[in-house]
Amino acid sequence: MTDTPQPQSVTEGAAEAFLAGGSLRHAQGPYFGAYGGRWMPESLIAALDELEDTFEKAKSDPEFLAQVAELNRTYSGRPSLLTEARRFAEHAGGVRVFLKREDLNHTGSHKINNVLGQALLAKRMGKTRVIAETGAGQHGVASATAAALLGLECVVYMGAEDCRRQALNVARMQLLGAEVIPVTNGSQTLKDAINDALRDWVANVQTTHYLLGTAAGAHPFPAMVRYFHEVIGEEAREQILSATGRLPDAVCACIGGGSNAIGIFHGFLDDREVALYGFEAGGDGVDTGRHAATITLGRPGVLHGARSYLMQDDDGQTIESHSISAGLDYPGVGPEHAFLADIGRASYEPITDAEAMEAFRLLCRTEGIIPAIESAHALAGALKVGQRLAAEPGDPAEKIIVVNLSGRGDKDVATAAEWFDLLPEDSAEAEIGAEGEQL
C-alpha cells in the first residue's frame, strides 16, 4: 500500500513541544496531535459532553477516586504482581525480563480496570443500562461482570460468527446476567458489533452508557479509557524501581485498539530513556493482506468516532482485519498511539500469528504461565527487543525489559491445542478447536 501523506501540522506542533521537553502524560484530548476528535453523529454529541463532564468531575472527586481504589484492591486484586521471567529471558538475549501480571486480575485481564471505572461513571450519570461490544468475548465478560457487581442492566453486541466460535464466552456473559445480541450486519465482526452498539446508543442514550472497551472512539473515550488503565504503568514503574533500582530499557505491550499498551506506556512516557514498543497483530504476515497491523500499514482516516490510523482501501472503505488473536483483530487503533507513533515516542511493529504462538508456548514451558494469545504478541516482541539490546554494547544481564502480560490464556487453550496439534482427531475438543473456539 502506498500513501499520500496527510497534513500533519498539528502533530508537528505537538512533536516540537515534546522535543522541547514538554510532558506527554495525562493528555486530555480531544486531540492527540492530528488524531482523535469527535467524528460522530450530532445525536450522540450531548451524551459525549455529559460523559466528559461527569468524568472530569469524578477525577477530582475524592469519593470517586476512593471507590475506584477500593474496587481495584478488594475486587480486581490490584496491585497486580511484577514477576521476573528468568528462564524465558534466556531466549531474549539474556537480558532481564519482567512480566506485569494483568493476567492475575479478576476476569483474567486488564479489561477489568476500565469496565469498573466506566460502570461507576454510568451510575453517577444515573444511567441504568450499559451496552458493550466484544470480539472474542473478553470485554463482554468484563462488562457483564461490572454490570452484575453494580446492579446495571447489560447488553453485549457480538458478531454472529464470533458468537458461534465463542459459545462458552456467550454462556459466561449470560451466567453473569447479560443479554448477548448476535450482530448479523456487515462483516459480522468486532467493527460491526461496535456499529450496532452505536446504533443502540443513539436510540437509548437517555438511559444507556456505551461502555467502550478500548482506548479508541470519540472523545472522551481514548483519554478516559487510558485514565482507568494508567494504574498499570504507575504500578509497574514503582515495582521495577523497587525490584531493580532503575528504570527499564524497554516496555513491550500488544496493540489492538491499544488500551493495555497505553495504560502501561503512560507510566513511562516522560522517561525518555525508556523505549516503548507496541506489537500489532501481523496475522499471516503483513505482506499477505491478512493481518491487523494498523499503524504499520494503515493510513489516517476516521472510524468509530476518531481520526487515527485505519486499515482502509483506496475508497476509504474499512478493510477487514485478520489475527489468530480475537482481541487484536480490529482494523483501527487508538488515536494516542497514532500520535506517539508519528512523533517517534513509541515504536510499533507487527508480530505474526506464528511468532506469537511460539512465544506463547515458550512462556508456558519456561515460566508455567499460560498467556493470552494477545499478550503472546508482546512476548514475541520482547524476544526480539531483548536480542537487539543484547547486541548493543554493555552487559545483557544489566538490561531490563518490562512486558505487559495483559491477560491469561485459559480462553485460548483450544486454539493453542489446535495450533500445536495436541488434540486426538476424534476428540470433541478437536472439533471445537477447528472452529476456532476459545474455551
Added chain:
Amino acid sequence: MSTETLSKSAAAIERARAQGRTALVGYLPAGFPDVQTTIDAAVAMAENGVDLIEIGIPYSDPVMDGTVIQEATVEALRNGFTVRQIFDVVAGITSRTDAAVLVMTYWNPVMRMGVREFASRLAEAGGAGLITPDLIPDEAAEWLAVSDEFGLDRVFLVAPSSSPERMQSTVDATRGFVYAVSIMGITGARSSVSSAAREVVAAAHRAGAERACVGLGVSTAEHVREIGAYADGVIVGTALVAALRDGGVEAVAALAKDLSTGTPKG
C-alpha cells in the same frame, strides 16, 4: 459566503415554497442495485414531485443507518460500486432533471479522496453539496473552507439532543438547509413521526435557520402532510429504498407521486 444568490438546495426549497408546497427530499443509495438504476430511479423521483435528490455513498460502516439501507449499500458494494462513480451518478441525474442533487456521505470516503478533490469533482458533476451524518461543524474546518470555494451546500444534522449552543453553531455553519433528525435513532420507516421533530424544527428556526427539513422515519404522504405544517421540507429514505428493492424504478415513481400528494401546504 454569498447571500446574493440562493444555493442550489435553498433554491429548490424556495421554489416549492413559492408553489405553496413543502419541499420533498428523496434518498437513494448509489449503485443499488447498479449505477444506471440509481440514475433512472432518481430521475423518476424528480419527475414525480421530488424537489431534492439525496444520493448516498455506500460505506462499510454506516452507523446512522437501519437494516433496509444497510442491506442496500452492502449489495451496492458487493456489486462493485466505487466512490468515484458517485460523480457519474450525480452528473447522470443533473443532466436529465432540474432537481438539486445532494450527496449523503459518511466522512471517511471524502477524507480518503481528499476533501478538495471530492468537492471539486462534485461541483463539476453539477452536485449541490453534501449531507454529512458523522461530520459535525466542530471537525469540519476543511470542508467549510472548501465548500465556500466551490459554492457547495453543507447540510449538517441537528437532533432532539442538541443543546441550544450546538443548535446555534450548527445552524450558523449550515448552507442549504438544516437536517432535523426527528427522533433519537437511526434511519428506518416508522409508523408515526415523533413529536420531537416539531421542537427540533422550532429550535432550528429560532436559531435563524431559514430552511429546516425533517428526516428519519418519514414514509407516507400523511407524514409529509403532518410535518409540512411546521417544517420547510421532508426527507424520505428507507421507504423509497424498499420500493426500489421490491418493485424497481416504477415502484419508486409511484411512491414519489403518492408522497408528493402530501406536500401542498394546507
